[in-house]
Amino acid sequence: MTNARKSTKTPSITEKPITGSKVLCDTLLDEGVDTVFGYPGGVVLPIFDELYDSPINFIIPRHEQGGTHMADGYARASGKVGVVLVTSGPGACNTVTGIATAFMDSIPMVIITGQVKTHLIGNDAFQEADTTGITKPITKHNYIVKDPKDLGRTIREAFHLARTGRPGPVLIDLPVDVTTALCQMAPKGEFLLPGYKVRTEGHMRQIVKAAEAINAAQRPVIYSGGGVLISEASAELTELVEKSNVPITTTLLGLGAFDENKDLSLEMLGMHGTAYANFAIQECDLLVAIGSRFDDRITGDVKRFAPNAKIIHIDIDPSSISKNVKVDIPVVGDAKKILVELNKLIEFRERKEWLARIAELKEKFPLTYDNEGEGIKPQYVIEEIWRQTKGQALVTTGVGQHQMWAAQFYKFSKPRHFISSGGLGTMGFGVPACMGAQIACPDATVINIDGDSSFSMSLLEIPTAVEHNLPVKICVLNNGYMGMVRQWQELFYGHRYSKSYMKQPCFAKVAEAFGAVGITVSKKSEVADAVKRMLAEDKCCVVDFQVEREENVWPMVATGKGLHEMAGLPTNTSERV
Amino acid sequence: MKHTISALVQNQAGVLSHVAGMFSARGYNIDSLVVGRTDDPRFSRMTIVVVGDNDVLEQVRKQLAKIVPVVKIFDYTNEKLVQRDLMLIKVASTPEQRPEIMAMVEMFSAKVVDIGLKFVTIEVTGPEEKIEAFIEICRPYGIKDVARTGMLALPRHAKA
Ligand SMILES: Cc1ncc(C[n+]2csc(CCOP(=O)(O)OP(=O)(O)O)c2C)c(N)n1
Ligand SMILES: [Mg+2]
Numbered sequence: 001m002t003n004a005r006k007s008t009k010t011p012s013i014t015e016k017p018i019t020g021s022k023v024l025c026d027t028l029l030d031e032g033v034d035t036v037f038g039y040p041g042g043v044v045l046p047i048f049d050e051l052y053d054s055p056i057n058f059i060i061p062r063h064e065q066g067g068t069h070m071a072d073g074y075a076r077a078s079g080k081v082g083v084v085l086v087t088s089g090p091g092a093c094n095t096v097t098g099i100a101t102a103f104m105d106s107i108p109m110v111i112i113t114g115q116v117k118t119h120l121i122g123n124d125a126f127q128e129a130d131t132t133g134i135t136k137p138i139t140k141h142n143y144i145v146k147d148p149k150d151l152g153r154t155i156r157e158a159f160h161l162a163r164t165g166r167p168g169p170v171l172i173d174l175p176v177d178v179t180t181a182l183c184q185m186a187p188k189g190e191f192l193l194p195g196y197k198v199r200t201e202g203h204m205r206q207i208v209k210a211a212e213a214i215n216a217a218q219r220p221v222i223y224s225g226g227g228v229l230i231s232e233a234s235a236e237l238t239e240l241v242e243k244s245n246v247p248i249t250t251t252l253l254g255l256g257a258f259d260e261n262k263d264l265s266l267e268m269l270g271m272h273g274t275a276y277a278n279f280a281i282q283e284c285d286l287l288v289a290i291g292s293r294f295d296d297r298i299t300g301d302v303k304r305f306a307p308n309a310k311i312i313h314i315d316i317d318p319s320s321i322s323k324n325v326k327v328d329i330p331v332v333g334d335a336k337k338i339l340v341e342l343n344k345l346i347e348f349r350e351r352k353e354w355l356a357r358i359a360e361l362k363e364k365f366p367l368t369y370d371n372e373g374e375g376i377k378p379q380y381v382i383e384e385i386w387r388q389t390k391g392q393a394l395v396t397t398g399v400g401q402h403q404m405w406a407a408q409f410y411k412f413s414k415p416r417h418f419i420s421s422g423g424l425g426t427m428g429f430g431v432p433a434c435m436g437a438q439i440a441c442p443d444a445t446v447i448n449i450d451g452d453s454s455f456s457m458s459l460l461e462i463p464t465a466v467e468h469n470l471p472v473k474i475c476v477l478n479n480g481y482m483g484m485v486r487q488w489q490e491l492f493y494g495h496r497y498s499k500s501y502m503k504q505p506c507f508a509k510v511a512e513a514f515g516a517v518g519i520t521v522s523k524k525s526e527v528a529d530a531v532k533r534m535l536a537e538d539k540c541c542v543v544d545f546q547v548e549r550e551e552n553v554w555p556m557v558a559t560g561k562g563l564h565e566m567a568g569l570p571t572n573t574s575e576r577v
Numbered sequence: 578m579k580h581t582i583s584a585l586v587q588n589q590a591g592v593l594s595h596v597a598g599m600f601s602a603r604g605y606n607i608d609s610l611v612v613g614r615t616d617d618p619r620f621s622r623m624t625i626v627v628v629g630d631n632d633v634l635e636q637v638r639k640q641l642a643k644i645v646p647v648v649k650i651f652d653y654t655n656e657k658l659v660q661r662d663l664m665l666i667k668v669a670s671t672p673e674q675r676p677e678i679m680a681m682v683e684m685f686s687a688k689v690v691d692i693g694l695k696f697v698t699i700e701v702t703g704p705e706e707k708i709e710a711f712i713e714i715c716r717p718y719g720i721k722d723v724a725r726t727g728m729l730a731l732p733r734h735a736k737a
Contacts, residue, residue, distance in 0.1 A: 136595055137602050141645040144590065161645065195587060195648035319639035322632070 017182040020151050020174070021050040024112070026185055027155045028056060033083050035059060035074060035439055037067040041087020042127060043114035043176040059439065059468060064091050066432040066461040068098020068111070073436025075107050076419045077394060077444075079232065081162050082109040082436065088116055089127030092173075093134070097426060099169045100138040104423025105253060106230060108167035110158045111139075115175040118146050131173045140168030148178050152186030160191055165198035166317040167230060202314070202333035202341060209329050210288070210312045211345035217286035217310075219354045220246045223269060223298075226253030226422070227291015227315060228335050234258070234415040236339035237290065244346045247358050249277035251292050253422040256412035261391070266358070267367070267411075270298040271557045272404040275365035275570075278555070278563040280358060281306050289313045291335045294324040295423070304562035314338050365555075365569050367408055375548040376524045378402060378477040381531075382409040385447060385475065388531050393445040394437050396420065398430040398454025401483035404553045406449040428457030434472045435465050445473070445535065452478040452504050459510060465540040466515040473534050474542045476507055479549045487552050491567075511542035519543045579608055580634045581653040581660070581730045584623045587646035588614060595644055596623060605629060605637055609727030620648065624729050657733040663702045663726040665690070666712065669719035670697045678718070685711050696721055 018026075024047060028036065035057040040048045051058060061067035064086045071082030082102075086095055092113040102109050116125040132142045141161050145151050151174075158170040214220055228237050234257045241248045241264050248258050249266040260267050266277035278300075281287065287309040292298070299305040302324055313320075313327040314335055321330040331338055369379040382405050385393070391411055396419040397403040403420055412418050419437055421429040434448035455476045465472050485500040508518030517537050521530045521544065534541050554568025586592045593612055600607050608626035615622050627637055634654065641647050670678050675697065682689055682699055685707065691698035701711050705728060712723065 132591060133594070136591070136598055142591075146590075192587075193645065196645050317643070319636065319643055321639075323636060 017184055019046065019050070020148055020179040020181050020183050021047045023152050023183050023185045024155060024174070024179070025050045025054045025056070027152065028083065029054070030185070030188065031155075031159045032080070036083045036085050037061060037071045037074070037436070038085030039064050039067060039087065039091055041091050041114060043116060044085065044087045044091075044179070046176065046179045047085065047112075047114070047174075057439075059464065061432060061464050062460045063458075064094035065098050065428070066458055066464070068095045068109075069101065069426075069429050069432035069458070070436035070439070070461075071109055072098060072102045072107050072429075073396060073419055073433030074440045075102070075109055075436075076433070077416055077437035078440035079230075079416065080108075080440070081159055082107070084109065084111040086111075086113055087127070088114040088131070089129045092129055092131040096134060096138070099135055099171065101421050101424045101426040101429060102169045103138045103140070105226060105421065106167050107169065108162040109169040110162050111169055111171040113171060113173050114179075115144065115173045117177045118175045119177075121175065132171070135171050138169070139171045140166075142171040142173070144173040144175070145178050146175065148181035148183035151178060151183050153190050153192060156186050156188065157191050157193060160193075161196065165196075166227075198316070199318075199332050200316070200334040200337055202331045202338035204341070206329060206331040207338060207341045208345065210314070210331055211342055213286055213310060213312060213329060214244055214246065214288060215345075215347050215349065217246075218351075219284045219357075220244070220286040220288060221266070221280050221284040222246050222248040222288045222290065223250070223281065223292055224248060224254045224257050224290040225251040225292025228254055228257040229291075229415045231291060231316070231335040232415070233291075233336035233339050236336055236343060239343050240339055240346060243343055243348060245349055245351050245355070246288070247280060247355070249273065249280065251295070251298055251422070252407055252420060254292060255407060255418040256415045259413040260411040261413055268407050269563070271300070272408065272553050272555065274367050274408070275555050275566055276358060276361035278557065278566060279361050279365070281309075282562065282564040283357070284309045287311045289315075289327075290339070291315060293320045296324070299325065300557045300561055300563040300565070368570055369551075369554075373548070374524065376521070376527060376545055378479065378545070378547040378551055379405050379409050380524070381475065381477060381527055381545050381547065382406055382449060384527050384531050385449070386410045388528075388535060389445055389447070393417070393447045394419065394441060396430045396434040396437060396446070396448045398448075398450040398457075399425045399427045399484075400451040400454060401479070401487060401551070401553050402449055402451040402454075402477040404484075405477070410449075427451075427454040430454055431458040431461050431474060434474070435461065435468075435470050438470045438472050439468070446471075447473045447475060450474060450476050451483060452476055452480060452507075453482045453502065455507070456502070456504065459507075462511060462514040462516050462540060462542070470540060471538050472540050473537070474540070475534070476542065476544050477547050478504065478507065478544050479547050479551065480504065481549060483551075484553070486550070490550070490552070491558070507542055507544040511540075516540040516542055520546070522546045578628070578630060580627050580629070581658065581728065582625045582627060582634075582638065582641070583651045583653065583730060584625065584641055584647050585615070585649040585651075586621050586623055587648060588619055588621045589646055592621070592644075592646045593623075595646070596625075596641065599640055599644060600627075600637075603636070603640060605633060611727040611729055624727070626728050651732075653730055653732060658730045659733055660704045660728055660730045661702055662705055662708045662728050663700070664708050664711070665698060665700055665724045666715060667696050667698045667721040667723075668715045669695060669721060671695070674718065681711075681714055687711065
């Protein structure tokens with residue numbers, strides 16, 4: 001209690017010693033937390049007792065993994081820190097997939113896990129797990145608080161680390177005796193982080209170089225990623241695109257940073273990106289990467305990626321620069337701040353030839369599918385949802401073919417409207433993520449476009465949506481397969497569909513049993529009405545679209561191929577792959 | 578190629594495992610890693626010898642910098658260094674062989690720190706090559722055990 005505190009301007013802080021649990025709850029409120037996702041258990045009972053009187057909105061998922069994805073969806077939709085509180089051992093272990101998912105996509109979260117008493121740690125006590133050991137590689141940082149003196153500051157630091165720089169999940173492991181010990185709340189901004197430096201201002205010399213390169217380029221392309229959304233830099237990005245007259249493609253996580261309905265948009269690039277985006281990358285003479293990290297799903301064969309291009313890379317994380325692809329002009333800092341400066345130096349160019357070439361690519365290789373047959377095409381369902389929601393819905397997904405179709409056929413025009421597990425590719429993410437997003441944006445139309453297998457991994461969270469009156473719409477593109485696995489087996493394993501099928505229950509009945517609305521759609525002619533009905537529902541609604549079973553996602557850059565070596569282009573559909 | 582990196586870290590639980598875990602998770606090769614407190618009890622210094630080309634070194638540096646309790650990183654690749662490794666080596670020796678061994682000890686400015694009937698234990702410090710050379714000349718007698726600190730390093734001239 002003798003900590004000399006330098007910071008003075010937090011009048012709300014009582015000098016009266018209070019319990020660790022109260023310090024935690026009070027600090028959460030002071031950090032602006034309105035919602036916590038969590039699940040009780042033995043060692044966190046003191047904290048839960050404190051929560052009994054707290055104004056914090058507490059959401060209990062049916063499984064801690066779901067709770068973690070909810071916090072993640074909440075964070076992605078709102079830009080705020082998602083908070084999770086679970087018990088030790090099994091509770092903590094159940095959050096691991098959710099933490100890793102958030103870590104890969106740089107999502108700000110604070111995860112608080114209970115721990116056994118400090119003197120029992122290391123003795124294989126009941127429900128003990130080495131939580132900090134397990135989560136070290138999947139958190140931006142983690143803590144175990146063994147001295148009550150450190151508690152207040154640690155919570156402050158955790159929020160600071162989670163939301164600044166390249167954001168990420170931060171975990172605090174709290175032994176139960178620390179939560180009952182007397183300690184004090186720390187003032188805002190009290191950190192002991194001598195090793196944590198974030199460079200937000202870009203280096204002016206680098207910015208000038210970047211601007212010169214853009215102004216001089218004949219065939220430039222902008223490739224932006226999730227970092228632009230994290231940095232809230234959509235407006236600045238849009239200004240850059242329009243001022244420079246440079247076409248833009250985004251990653252899966254970057255969708256919505258620039259309006260996909262505009263001419264300069266090439267939509268998504270990469271393994272299942274549009275042909276025009278991928279060709280443009282291969283033909284460009286300058287690639288401007290902003291808040292993206294040259295993931296292998298983006299680059300294809302990295303040795304042949306953008307072979308003729310000079311590369312500018314704007315990123316807040318120095319370790320992202322030249323990690324996978326050698327960069328010519330790195331600019332380290334916050335995308336928004338850098339773009340503001342960069343835009344001042346950008347000059348408009350006609351780029352007649354290049355834009356004509358882009359138009360030609362779009363004309364020749366449009367993103368299409370064959371909707372002539374009897375069956376329900378998954379792409380058609382998504383287009384119908386897009387039409388009826390006027391492109392304004394907040395869309396979450398599971399992982400698989402449906403995720404790629406959602407990215408391809410729902411045209412996003414606003415940031416934070418597409419929420420999907422990119423880096424880790426976590427099936428089961430969609431259902432809880434859409435609930436978190438709905439909590440963050442109560443007035444938004446939130447639609448989870450899911451696959452039947454992904455949905456099966458987290459449908460147990462539907463009762464949570466029903467309980468909290470969350471009007472989320474869950475559209476299962478039910479192909480009766482682990483479609484993406486089946487597609488690879490079709491293409492690369494001679495149609496041997498090994499273990500990629502499971503017998504599913506009637507999802508509509510499952511939904512009804514959980515208290516949600518359930519709809520089954522088996523005819524193409526029913527799709528539009530079902531979407532309409534779903535959108536009109538004011539409670540959780542599950543629509544089981546029984547889509548064509550063996551539809552594939554095209555185009556596709558198979559592993560090891562260059563981005564230009566796409567299979568399934570409109571002109572060569574007969575010789576796919 | 579070997580590179581020597583030194584990192585000043587906050588002296589707190591879990592830093593060593595964090596750093597070591599980062600190296601293994603990212604597939605970097607550590608030749609040696611030494612940790613010890615500095616004159617300031619709040620900080621420890623890690624001296625890490627990594628094997629890899631310049632691109633690897635660059636990534637190692639950046640990834641180290643990302644670890645929150647890592648305060649500062651010094652890359653000694655192009656600097657003149659004072660490098661020291663300390664070894665305790667237990668060599669088989671009959672009483673008759675002792676004079677020979679004592680002569681070797683003398684030549685290497687080493688020190689005998691323990692003598693038994695069948696073995697002598699010798700302490701050697703110096704740069705890596707010297708340590709390796711000493712091991713080689715002991716080999717014919719029979720080496721019972723070796724313990725080494727791994728490499729410590731500081732630059733010769735403090736930068737202005
Ligand atoms: C947790 C998890 N397990 C396994 C995988 C591997 N995987 C990727 S896509 C996929 C199939 C997804 O099937 P479904 O949800 O029905 O979507 P579809 O591809 O049919 O649209 C699998 C098993 C994964 N991404 N995540
Ligand atoms: Mg499926």
